[in-house]
Amino acid sequence: MRVKNLTVMGSGSWGTTFAKVLADANPEATVTLWARRDEVAEEIATKHTNSGYLGDLTLPFNITATSDAVAALNGAEMVVLAVPAQTLREQLTQWADAIPADAVIVSLMKGLERGTGLRMTQVVQEVLGTSDDKLVVLSGPNLAREIAREEPTASVVACSVTETADAVAQACTAAYFRPYTNRDVIGAEIGGIVKNIIALAVGMCDGMGMGDNTKATVITRGLAETTRLAVAIGGKAETMSGLAGMGDLVATCASSLSRNYTAGRLFGQGLSMDQVTSKMTQVAEGVKSCSAVLELAHENGVDMPIAAAASKVLDGSVPVIKMPKLLLDRDLKSEERNQ
Numbered sequence: 001m002r003v004k005n006l007t008v009m010g011s012g013s014w015g016t017t018f019a020k021v022l023a024d025a026n027p028e029a030t031v032t033l034w035a036r037r038d039e040v041a042e043e044i045a046t047k048h049t050n051s052g053y054l055g056d057l058t059l060p061f062n063i064t065a066t067s068d069a070v071a072a073l074n075g076a077e078m079v080v081l082a083v084p085a086q087t088l089r090e091q092l093t094q095w096a097d098a099i100p101a102d103a104v105i106v107s108l109m110k111g112l113e114r115g116t117g118l119r120m121t122q123v124v125q126e127v128l129g130t131s132d133d134k135l136v137v138l139s140g141p142n143l144a145r146e147i148a149r150e151e152p153t154a155s156v157v158a159c160s161v162t163e164t165a166d167a168v169a170q171a172c173t174a175a176y177f178r179p180y181t182n183r184d185v186i187g188a189e190i191g192g193i194v195k196n197i198i199a200l201a202v203g204m205c206d207g208m209g210m211g212d213n214t215k216a217t218v219i220t221r222g223l224a225e226t227t228r229l230a231v232a233i234g235g236k237a238e239t240m241s242g243l244a245g246m247g248d249l250v251a252t253c254a255s256s257l258s259r260n261y262t263a264g265r266l267f268g269q270g271l272s273m274d275q276v277t278s279k280m281t282q283v284a285e286g287v288k289s290c291s292a293v294l295e296l297a298h299e300n301g302v303d304m305p306i307a308a309a310a311s312k313v314l315d316g317s318v319p320v321i322k323m324p325k326l327l328l329d330r331d332l333k334s335e336e337r338n339q
């Protein structure tokens with residue numbers, strides 16, 4: 001995709017880092033970042049840093065920034081969405097008239113809307129009426145700070161229309177960032193949403209002092225329940241073996257850079273929801289998406305015991321110390337056929 005104007009809505013960790021990827025991939029283009037706060041837009045535009053999220057990292061000079069959403073969206077050929085999932089509908093509703101009708105919309109978000117159980121691309125379709133050929137998900141093992149440091153990373157660009165996926169992949173290929181294409185939008189989104197909840201569960205176990213056997217067990221069985229849900233709602237099992245499934249799950253569950261894993265660790269150390277929330281300055285999507293994921297699973301007859309156990313810790317109905325018992329006191333079953 002030969003693009004001149006790319007816009008990223010959301011100047012947090014991933015929005016800013018992905019703007020850098022786009023700017024490095026398209027040195028002739030202008031990448032405009034929309035920031036909610038004036039001072040963040042001002043800092044990015046004048047000092048080429050976003051110190052609140054990325055320290056003293058210098059951003060490429062073809063990134064500009066504004067807190068005026070209409071100005072940010074003017075003439076955009078590609079609009080990248082990078083705000084917390086539960087805020088997307090409200091934000092999009094405000095931006096709808098300013099988003100160019102022919103723009104490709106790329107979602108970086110990894111959450112499920114509470115109350116509706118909709119994936120982020122479904123929210124985009126409801127609010128903007130975007131057609132499938134213009135709707136893309138980017139998801140994978142993409143811890144923002146590592147990519148900001150230009151450490152080699154791969155990702156998945158998913159769109160039901162191959163040509164669009166190819167074009168977006170082209171537009172975000174940088175020396176340190178390699179996208180693979182996939183037509184499975186549902187699978188890519190579910191992989192990103194559920195791995196946050198599994199990372200919360202792994203963090204809880206780590207926070208209680210458990211070791212690597214426990215971690216490997218929760219990761220592996222977490223992938224099994226993620227796959228069950230993805231397949232039940234139309235995603236592909238193969239996607240769960242790839243970067244947007246296993247890849248993201250492993251990165252998130254293994255990294256202290258992950259906000260979800262970190263939040264889980266704090267719960268595991270016995271902190272309450274209020275105490276964890278007060279310590280988190282960035283979004284940990286799994287905390288809010290967990291109940292919505294369980295509702296979606298229930299509607300589709302899918303068993304998700306790890307997400308269910310994490311949910312009970314999150315809502316305070318079970319003390320974290322009792323979580324392992326919830327997972328182990330279940331009927332024995334076969335590992336075959338992803339049961």
Ligand SMILES: NC(=O)c1ccc[n+]([C@@H]2O[C@H](COP(=O)([O-])OP(=O)(O)OC[C@H]3O[C@@H](n4cnc5c(N)ncnc54)[C@H](O)[C@@H]3O)[C@@H](O)[C@H]2O)c1
Nearest residue numbers: 011012013014015036082083087108109110143144282283
């Ligand atoms: N950080 C990562 O490594 C990473 C990687 C891949 C995907 N993601 C996903 O990308 C999305 C954005 O994550 P992030 O890391 O940029 O989050 P963040 O918490 O670092 O930043 C969120 C941004 O959204 C803005 N925002 C806009 N409207 C808001 C509102 N109403 N309430 C709160 N904030 C609002 C914030 O000001 C901030 O700039 C999430 O869904 C996340 O799961 C993050």
Ligand SMILES: O=P(O)(O)OC[C@H](O)CO
Nearest residue numbers: 140141142143258259260
């Ligand atoms: O920091 P987290 O937990 O939101 O995870 C970041 C990315 O999604 C990892 O791919």
